[in-house]
Amino acid sequence: MSDIKISALGGVRENGKNMYVVEVRDEIFILDCGLKYPETELLGIDTVIPDFEYLRQNSEKIVGVFLTHAHADAIGALPYFVSEFNVPVFGSEITIALAKIACENEDGAKKFNDFHVVNAETEIDFDNATISFFSTTHSVPESLGVVVKTFKGNIVYTGDFKFDQTASENYRTDFGRLAEIGKEGVLALLSDSANAENPTENVDEHVIADLISETFEYHKGRVIVACVASNLMRVQQVLDAAAANDRKVTLTGFDAEKVVNTALKMKKLHLPKKDLLIKPANMSKYRPEQLIVLETGRSGEPLKSLYRMATGKYKGIDLTEGDLAFITTTPSHAMDTKVAKTRDMIYRAGAEVKAISDEFNSSGHASKRDLQLMINLLQPKYLVPIQGEYRLMVAHAECAEQVGIEPQNIFLLKKGDVLEYTKNKMILGSSIEAGNTMIDGSGIGDIGNIVLRDRKVLSDDGIFIAVVTIDRKKHKIIDTPKITSRGFVFVKTSRDLMSESAEIVTKVVQKNLDNKEFDWSSLKQDIRENLNHFLYEQTHRHPVILPIIMEVNQRRHYKKKNSAPAK
Template identity: 55%
Template sequence: MSTIKIIPLGGVRENGKNMYAVEVDEDIFVLDCGLMYPETELLGIDVVIPDFSYLEENRNRVTGVFLTHGHEDAIGALPYFLQKFDVPVFGTELTIAFAKLFVEKDSQVSTFDDYHIIDENTEIEFGDVIASFFRTTHTIPDSVGIALKTTEGSIVYTGDFKFDQSAKPMYQSNLSRIADIGKDNVLALLSDSSEAESPVENISDLKVAEEVLDTFQNANGRIIVASVASNILRIQQVLDAAQKSHKKIFITGSNLEKIVQIAMQLNKLQLPSEDLIVPVADIEKYDDQQIVVLETGATGEPIKTLSRMAKGKHTQVNIKEGDLVYIVTSPSTAMEVTVAQTENLIYRAGGTVKHISDNLKASGHATPNDLKLMINLIKPTYFIPVQGQYRMLSAHAKLAHEVGMSYKNIFIPGKGDIMEYKNNRMHVAGQVTVGNTMVDGIGIGDIGNIVLRDRKLLSEDGIFVAVVTINRRKSKIISGPEVMTRGFVYVKDNTDLVNQSNEIIRKVVEENLSRKEFEWSRLKQEIRDALNKHLFEQTRRRPVILPIIMETSSRNRRN
């Protein structure tokens, strides 16, 4: 009898950063390895990745990484993971190709080559565990779910999915395969919850393609299409619509060009005609009515690039009077404020904005009816909603209950929760320590809460610097205090405040110099405390206070 543990290391009670550890006796199977784009308050942070600490403590037990699809929320953290672990990576042809694209950008792991391409017919034995896969429908081809068959039953993870009866063959779910898995004792189902609380069901992608074509045919000027780089389905719809409406495609950004090139080489993206895509350098040779600019951001999110275009700071294409900006993706919730600000900039530049979601529900994630169908097909004993904020997980739990599952067999996990199956029962058996690892530039995990707090304070109330030079031997101030501020007050207009602050600093320094025992740390802390109280009383602001105390000696030096 095997002991089984399921531990979400990311992807629950948040959007993105999917990573789930499934332990079967001594083996650990890692399902997905994704990143998350930062929320607004994470100032300066590029991306957020899972905390690998628990896996590092058990590195000899990690069997491999199993990827469901080629989006950043499933593969984006792989370069950082491979810096710490030398284990095989399993995924479909396109997923592995995109994973390599991510990994090869990182010089530390660019030579990694332990990739294994799988498909829905693949079965891999790992002792008593058999890993197999099933085709799912998503906004990228080659998406799969994962089934780990154990002696106690299968652990099934859907990855991102939806059901669409009119999906093209490359995107179709294999319903018979899913049903077969459900006939063979599924112990637990981990299922995508991103759209569990949606009041509207998804429209078919056939209708989405018609909407894109209609928009293209009715546009009077240039069309700037903003899409996530790896949303291959949407890019295909844009290419098809451009061909049918007699327009040309101009791609901005090398990242998108590489993704399109890889997808076409693997026949996952079909180019309707050889002359459809034109180099962006030739854009001035065409009339505005012929132009479709396809753009994404460097990290896959297109909104920040649109902002540069609206400000006239893009190196290739800028928004002008008469342009239609067509946003064909659903930006993450972390980008909502940025989206609103960017739309304002676009209108000021003379353009207009249209969202594909204005007229229809076009998500790559399953809505309630699809979610209930998946549960009915898989027939799990235990159900674990994943991939989404708590309210989404809770809504998914209610859907599971609606189709007959008992709440005692439904677990709404937090990051690090251990759901253990032992002695014929699953229960929460404690937690492992799991946090967020923040990536800022080349720094990985070196930004903590204190640094983020200081960045927030700096962005809101600025910095207040106090400089004093002292001679400890003579117990006197040699020069200063001198005050400098940035983002707090304009010094020339607040001379009274500055003079009062100088007196406070002088008094604190002199008191410390008069003591028999002089401590640098105590002097700086007392300056901070005294200034913090005074500045808050006078301004109701709390700037970051930085005391700089320098020491000099009066002894003459001979050359």
């Protein structure tokens, strides 16, 4: 049996939902606890979090959760996790502050308070390993990488990172610390792959800051800035540029004000001018050229809010002629169609669109050269590309081979794979349960593949409903079956189809009523099969067929009237 295991409950072959498990003998160390936002095929799903089943089965072994940064892909699932598990959570000051805000929105997590602030100087000794941290550069301050020091060497988790030599103090990478970790000996490196496919170097953040300021200076109208609330680096650049150009900033979007105010109190953000921020209700007091609207959106994508503004569905703000929608976030590839539609609707509304990504590679994730530099600094024996779709993990593997990592020492994991270090060799061992838990409204994990399949069918071919009333004792149908549909065909122009469907239902029901061994489930199944065959022949569609059978007893009971008394 191996004393060291590494597994992924999320964050591999997908964007977001980072959650990695390192087991050293009888202790489990959890690295990040993130969510991802649904792609188009997950109809109606709000968010997706990792499956905690393996952790439930081994809850007594968990010693802590170690967070790298304050974005949803690292902390988004934490409210659901701490609702079930009472284990300490460690992270930097701003990471813990924003994690607490996330927990306030989930009833089961509101009372959890086992948070611990750490920094790059912190070391935490456990029975079988020592946890330490190192500073990294990302789009939120105080991002950290995590080192799990074991008796066989260091296991290093980078979190989301990039290298920027011009980064300010709270965003600066500690290169000296990375070199020290490398000299100690790195057994395995779990490294960010989200930007591995892009051969272009990331532009320095001061270049982005200049672009934002120039945009505010030269656009003679209102600017609506789309930005993720927790991207505090970008928020600071917007505040600085607005102040430099004598504009006021109003915050819109879910939790935007709470996140920004928290960062201001903690001095992770600063206001260049005291009266820079104004309430949305006061926007009418200023001319368009004096305003910046900082829209942070909901569900991690402010682009959805821009779409609603462009279509007149956003309360209080409509995009109009003279406005500029300035996209300062880098949407995921899954949002490409939504981005194109949003741009189109903005132009239809008379406004203009500008995106930083049109001019620069402004990702918060490591480029190919950054990934290679990280490998050269740490000199890992084994590499585990994480945080990215499969093609990105492959690109990461290819650039690792270019700097000397042997292909057999690179592991492209899928969710549930377990790496085991045994007999001085890392091998792909057994697997654990590691699916997706889908959040839909207040429901957690109650939406499965069958429900999603039904939603997909409903969205494609609609629903077909057959209602029939029977008297089972008399073996007869009381009335002609009522047929209706939604999203399948237009009823008024398909009367023949409806009539023939009613005849089919009548025949099927009567046949079942005549059967001595009458069975409700068999009756409904027969209706579905016969209607499905008929409807496909007529329309080449497969709607969801919903038979509704009602049973009545026609026997009437009369109460005898009292005879009138004789006179």
